[in-house]
Structure formats: structure tokens, C-alpha cells
Amino acid sequence: MREREQIRRFIDVSRNVAAPFSREAGEGGGLGVFRYALIALTLLGAALRLYAAQGDLWLDEIWTLNLLERAHSFGDVFIGLHHDNNHVANSAWLYFIGPNAPVPLMRLAAVALGTLAIPAAAAASRRYCDAAGLLAAFVFAISYFFVHYGSEARGYAGMTLAVLLAYGLVDAILAEGASRRRLLALAAAIGFGTFSHLTMIEASGALALSALLRFRHCGLGRVVAVGAVAGLASLPALFCFAYGALAPDFQVGAMVPLSPAIFAEGVAGMARATLGFPRGVDDFALLGAAGLLALGLLAVLPAERRIFPAIAVFGLPLLHIAAGLPSQQYPRFHSTAAIGLALLAAEGCAALWRAGARRRRAAAILLGAFAIGGAVQLADFYRLGRGHYADAVRIMAERKEARYAVDFARGETKAVVAYHARKLGVVATAVSLAEWCASPPAFLLVVDLPDSRADHAERRSAGPQDCRAAFLRRGYFPVSGLSGFAWTLYERETNPEAEITRSAR
Template sequence: MTGTPEPLHRRFWMTVAALAALGLGLRIAAAQGALWLDEAWSAWSAHELGAPLAVFAHFHHDNNHHLNTLWLQLVGVSAPPPLQRGLSILCGTLAIPLAAAIAGRRGRHAGIVAALLFAVAPLLVIYGSEARGYAPMLLALLVAVLLTARWLDDPDRPVPAIPLTLAVLFGLLGQLTFAFGAAALCLWVVIALLQRRSRRDAIAAIARYALPMAVAGLSTLAVIFVPAQRNGGMRFGSYTPFDWGDWVHGVAMMLTGSTGGLIGIAAVILLLSLGLTLRGQPRMAGIEGYLRLALAGVLLVPLFQLGNAGISRYYLAAATALLLLAAIAAGVALRRPGWPRGLTLGLLAVPTVTSLIADRELIAVQRGDPGDAITAMMRRAPTGARVAIEMSRASAVLAVAASQKRYRLRIVGGACPAERFLFLDKTGGPLPMQPERCGARYATIAVGKTSSLTGMDWKLYERIP
């Protein structure tokens, strides 16, 4: 129906495997520091819940990414950080060959470029190495996209109902923003079938496709929200009403985070323009139709006035669509000898280099690595310590980091008398050099700095005698 995809041979998959190994190395390297804010609260909550059933029956919070919470229960609160992030590392790495298979439907060049971009994109390195549910969600979405694209090649075949059901289940239990990609996927199926078939045949095929998607989606949402409603509703750690400035910021961070910065996104836009010039606008029935709809999904946030619009990770489905569109455009140009091929290679080098530079920074800062605060206290008080905090959100961060290092740490509020150690954190703005608390002055002994995409800045102080 949508054209026969080009066969992908052994050399193609060997190249993709090498790029997946690069992506795996970057994700492991970025996963070495102790868990930061949301990760730490996920790990601590999983530890306190105890039983897996409690993840569904009692943990009704937006920080509960169910598959990730179950994984954190399995490995334990004291497990090494790379193991706690292991599910995301695995899913983030598997997304690389999946992206290659999706873009590879437009040729081997497109598939290899997709694998490269997915391997190095800073946004995907971050969420492919973080103990959260975004990497499992993206993996499930890519599986659903590939299954759907293959079915649309011949919709007279049976719908792959069981794999699609599992993808929807896995995706929503990974993170609920799977719904953005799923909505684009369903709309694409409707458009593609109506373009290529009679209305009657199209409606019949749409119904066959929609049934397993709807059953899986509604069942999973019921498992999540029905127990929550019976226990007072969902709770949110932080919620900011929709704001246009936040939305622009979030989308901008998604775009630059996908390509390594402003120069990278400029090169990708030029690459998309080159592909459009050489090939023209593909029909919506092709895989490009889904990708354009997924990219346009960022408009759903202002359309429905959704809160927390400034958080770039909510636009991950759009980010992957952008990278796949860029890969397909590059594949078109790389098949043309002469200046199109040379220009494309030059343009591809830009986001690759800028992404690797950004990845190096992410690996260096390790999301602020709160484990360094524990190490600093261990040097000064080897048998254990008490530390004061002023933001309650820091309690799980320090508790999990201390548990990982088997260090006895008592975390207390900021009330007087002054404790020996003081931990301050902030998401924006500078932290004081020598704060005063309860008549005592403190000196900085450890500092954590992070990137603009994830983590938190903090300082650990010791009371000056």
C-alpha cells in the first residue's frame, strides 16, 4: 500500500550495531552519578511501597512511572546507580536499531543516519540513562510505529493485535506521554487508509486497527486511574498552569536538546529543506505522515492548555519524529551524487559534533551527582553524620545516595541548633558561598552543577567553628 521498503542487508545491521554500541557507551557513561531529584524520589517511594502490587494500589503520584518503579523495587534502593538506571539504558539502546528499522523503510542511508542521530542526541542520552519511565515509553512507541507501518503495507492482513496491545500497555506504564505519540499514530492510520482505499474498506480497516489499541489503552488507564480515584485522586509533585512562555521554552529545549544546540537545529532544518527540495512533499500515507503528525503534537499542549508546558521531556515523541524526518531527508540527498551528497554529509556532521560535545558535558556533570555530598561528609565524619536541609525534596536525594554508599546519615529540617552540615539545592540562581543559620556561619565543602535539561544544582556546607 505504501510502497515496498528497501531490503536491509547484513552490512547495514552491522553498522547499526556499531552505532548502538556507541549509544550504549554514552548512556552508561552518563549514568554513573547518584540519583537526582525525581529519580531519587522514585527509588525511595519504590523502597517504601515494598510489594509490587502497591505500585498500582497505593502510589498515585505523577512521579510513579510504573515500569520504572517496579524495576527500582526489583534492584533495590541501595543498588549502584547504573543498575538502577539499567531499564532505561536497555530501552534507550534498543531504540537505536528500532529507529534504524523505521527510517530504513526509506533506504539504508536513512536507517544508518537515524541510528547515528538516536545514538548521540543529548535528549535521548539523558532519558536513556535516567531512572525514569521515558526510555521504556519511547521504545514502546517506536515498536508501535514499526508494527503499524508494516501493517499499512498490506492492511488486508490481520492486524498485529497482540504486539500492538503489548506496546500500548508497555508505553502507558512507562510514561503517560505515550498518549501523544499514540494519538498521532491513530490519526495517521485514519488518513493513510482514507487516502488509499474506498471509504467503506477504510472504515473497516480502521476499526480492526483501533480495537486492540483502544482496549489496551483504556484497560491500562483504568488500572492506573481507578485505584487513584478511590484513594483521593492523583497527586502531583509540581504543577505549573499553562503559560505561552513556558511552552516556547520547553519546545526550544526539546529542539536544541535533540541536536546539541542552536547550530545543530539550524543544520537539521537545512537538511529537512534539502530533502524537501530534492524529493518534494511525501504523501501522508507514508511513514513521513506519522512523523509530521507526531512533530505537530507539540501543539496539543497550548490547544488543551496543559500544565508544565516548559518541561522538554514531555515532547519526546516530537523529538524522535524530528530526528527520523531528518534521517529520511538525509537518505534522500545521500542517494544523489555530487553536491547534494557532499552538502548532506557536511550538514550531518554539525548535529553529530554538537551532540557529542553536549554529551561530554552531560557525562562530566552527572546531573549534579549528589553522591559527592555524601563522599564529602564521609571524609569528615566517617562513622556517620547529621545534615540539615531547607527543602524537603532533598531528603530522598540524600537518603538514596547515603544508602548506596552504606553511610549512616540523619537528615533533619533547618531548625536550630545549627547542624555540622548544611545541604542547599536550587533549580535556578546562585547558592550562597557562606550562609548563616542559627547564628553559625558555614563554608562550602562540595558543589554539584548540572545541565539545563536535567538534574539540580546544590552545595554542601560545613559549620565554621
């Protein structure tokens, strides 16, 4: 009898654990398991983001602080900072806490919004089935792409949360009706997302288009309501941007013209960071593999669950090509595609799991690969961070006058050095090539992109031919992932001829 009772209890527990992976959305069984699993995944995602929020501020975060020096009032955050790098919601947070706040506090808003994206993803995908909800929470919790941008003082975390909320609300409106509460919530999500980052506009367009493609099954009135709300809710942020863009002092960051290699670098980097594809794979080969995976996952989903991910993953990158948009090498410029790809991975794997034993193996393999790949990328990121700029500036501060030269991204690097020098209470002066001979630099900063094979040789020479100087390496400061620059710091030799003689011996 005892053995039978133990077997019965084991079966009951197993059913409860498996319930989210076998029941349709809205069924009552396994809700406790779903709730506790979601809480655990949300806490895991929060911990990953809090840990990632440590370290030095990098260029784009510092850039926002520099822009905020122009703000004389809170209203200037919206219409007074005439620069495309002004992510308004994030700028408002930084203005509120002040430029001298601790770095983790500066990134706390992103951590909070990035963490909230986990249950938002679960709620949106759970409308398909419970399993999809938990898997969406899993993917958004551990994906390097969302951990990284969910811990950086910029606007991408808020935009991600807004897209996921809007995705779930649009599905609810189309399936169950356009109530006033749902429409107001959709307007709030889209409005906040657009103030977080203007790429929310393309996400809103993708949601409106996905609603239009479903109109035969939900009625034209609901589709019109979604489109109207998406358009109207975007107007306040668009107005603020247009107001600044029409100003004579409006500035735009550096732009790189579109090319096949640039495009492949950005989209492949997005796919790699989102689903943990391995590094070292050719960008075009990775694009092909990610595209085939996405097509395979789309094929197993019901028609209504395919539309938004397909538009986000395939349609929007093709739109970028058609529009000839610059600077497509940055994975963050494909954030909507990353959200669509993560949703597709979660809901596609849930569909595979529910399709039978053979396909369950495929789902388990894919989820394991996503987890391992993401863990590897997170480990590299936690080890190297977004850069170690303060450490380099501390070495430069050993000299009474820290005069330095830069070999690449000169203006951007000067801004980073100036910020960290100011925080450390030291003076660091940049030397241009024209000033080099009359007042040679004591240090040379060699700047490289993240994860690049930097040439940080022990000794190198630099400067104009008439007064070329020899430098010895003082430190190498690598960086991994989606943000930051690797620095190699060199100090000028005081007697290079003697050093050359010693080396020859």
C-alpha cells in the same frame, strides 16, 4: 591487468558501501553492509548508554524508590502507588531487583530498552529506504536526548522503544495489510509503552491520526484496525492510573503554570538535546530555527512519510498549549516530539542524499552538525553527570550531627540527602527556618538547576534576621543536562567575627 583488477575491486567495494544510500527499501544489494553498520551503531549506542548509567541517583529516580516502599506486593506496583511519578514498567523492574541493588543495575532496564530503540528506529525508517534506516539508527544512537533517557531509571526509554515499534508496525499495516500478527504486535507495543509512561497515549493518538490521514491510499478498514488497537491497548495502563488517581491519597508532583517562556524553554530544550543545537541560543530563536529546519525536511519527504513527524513535532506541542498543560519547561514532557524530530532528521537527510549532489552536501552538513552538537552535550554530561550528591553528604558526615538547611526545593532536596545518607550509613537532619535560632544548622545547601550560572560564592550568610549565620563554601557539585540539581555546600563558621576580622586584614 593488475591495475584494472584493483580498480574493478575498488568500484565494487564502493558500490556496496553506497548501496544503502542509493537503493529503495527491500532491494537486495548492500544488505550485508546495512547489517554490519546497524550492529556497529547499536553497539555504539549501547556503550554510550552504559557509560551514562554511572553516577548517583537523582531526585526522580529516588522518588520512585521511595514510592516503592509503600508496595506490599507486586500488584501494588500497578494499582497501589497513588502518584503520577509511578512509571509502572520501570517501577516493576526496581521492585524486582530491590532498593539496594547497584545503581547501574537499577538503570540496566533503561539501557537495554534504549539500546533496542536503535534497531527499532532503523527498521521503521528503512521502510522508506535503507539510507533512512541507517541514519535513524545513527541519530538515535548518538542523540544526547535518547542517550540520557536511555540510561535513567525511569519510563522514557521503554516509551521511546514502543513508539518506534508502533510507528513501523502502523506503516506496515497500512501498506501491506492488517494481519493478526501485526495487530497483536502493535497492541503489545502500545500496551507496554503506556505502562512505561502515560505520554504514550499522545503518541498512540498521533499514530492513529496519521493512519486516518492516509486512509485514501490504504483503505478504511486498516485505519479502523489501527485506531481500535491503539485505543484498546491503552486501556490497561489507563485503568491502573485511573484507579490510583481516584484514591483519596493520590499525589501529583509540583506543577508550574503554562507561559510562553515556560513552553519555549521545554520545546527548545527538547530540540537542543535531540539534534545538538548549541547552548546559549535564546529559546525563542532556537524554536524558530528548529521549526524552519523541520519544515525544510518535511518538504523533501514523500507525503506518507511526512504525516507522523509533522503531527509529533508541530501538532502535539500546539495541543499542549491549547490544553494549557503545566510544567512544559521539562524537555522530557515533549518526548513524542523528540522522537518525531529524530525520525524527521534521519528520513529527511536520506531524502536529501538521494536527491543529487547539491542536496547531498546539505545532508552531510546537517548530519555532521547533529553529531558534533550531540558529542559536545554528551561530553558535558559525562563530565558532570546528574549530580554528585553522595560526595556532598560525605562532607556533611564529618560532623557528628549533620544538621543542614536548604535554600530551594526543600522537600525534594531532603529526599535526596536522606537517600544518600542512608546508603552511607550516616544521619543528616534537615533544619527548618522555625528551628534555626534554637538549633542552628551546621551546613547550608544552595540548590540550582542544571547548567545554571550558580552563585557559588566563597562566603555567604543565611537564616532568620535574629540569628543570621555566616557560612564558608566546602564544595561545589555542578550538574549538566536534562536531570539533576547543582549543589553548593557551605559550612557554618564557628567564629564569624574573627573570620571577618581576618578577611579585613
